[in-house]
Amino acid sequence: KAGVTQTPRYLIKTRGQQVTLSCSPISGHRSVSWYQQTPGQGLQFLFEYFSETQRNKGNFPGRFSGRQFSNSRSEMNVSTLELGDSALYLCASGRGGELNEQFFGPGTRLTVL
């Protein structure tokens, strides 16, 4: 069974630009969550999508948005990039049940110059 895939793996952008990251979950998984990881900050929850609907949202500004398609693939968009947005962005898929663990992709390393 293929794991969670994320594209691109690395990205360099400049301040003010926007970026779109993509995540393909494990086949059959309907839940996709996005996390931001920065040094010393652990994994900060961005949002979760389940069956094309945003089910949970973290405490990030509106510049961070996402969506999920009917095939469960998800995209995350960050507009008006700031230097502080430089981070590893992780996507995790799951079956969506309360007691199910999440399966993480390798992440997209975003650098904002």
Place this chain on the structure above:
Amino acid sequence: DQQVKQNSPSLSVQEGRISILNCDYTNSMFDYFLWYKKYPAEGPTFLISISSIKDKNEDGRFTVFLNKSAKHLSLHIVPSQPGDSAVYFCAAKDTNAGKSTFGDGTTLTVKP
């Protein structure tokens, strides 16, 4: 307000000895807890979980203990192996709310 805290950023143990990683939480609504392991350049992988109705869950060399009154959980690895060297994240979940809250991680180094 950080609801899940891993107060030790790093831990170093000798191969064959016990590794104990700790995690504290503040939200009494959390009722499901998970540990993930992360190697460099890879995403976290699920290790072990425990429901709040239990105080211990064991899976091979890995045991998670939960002390609800103290809002504290710990991960024991016995015996520790060099391949266990990784960053370990504790996560807590309010199953009614749905989302998982992660700690900052503890970097475990197991020396041969």
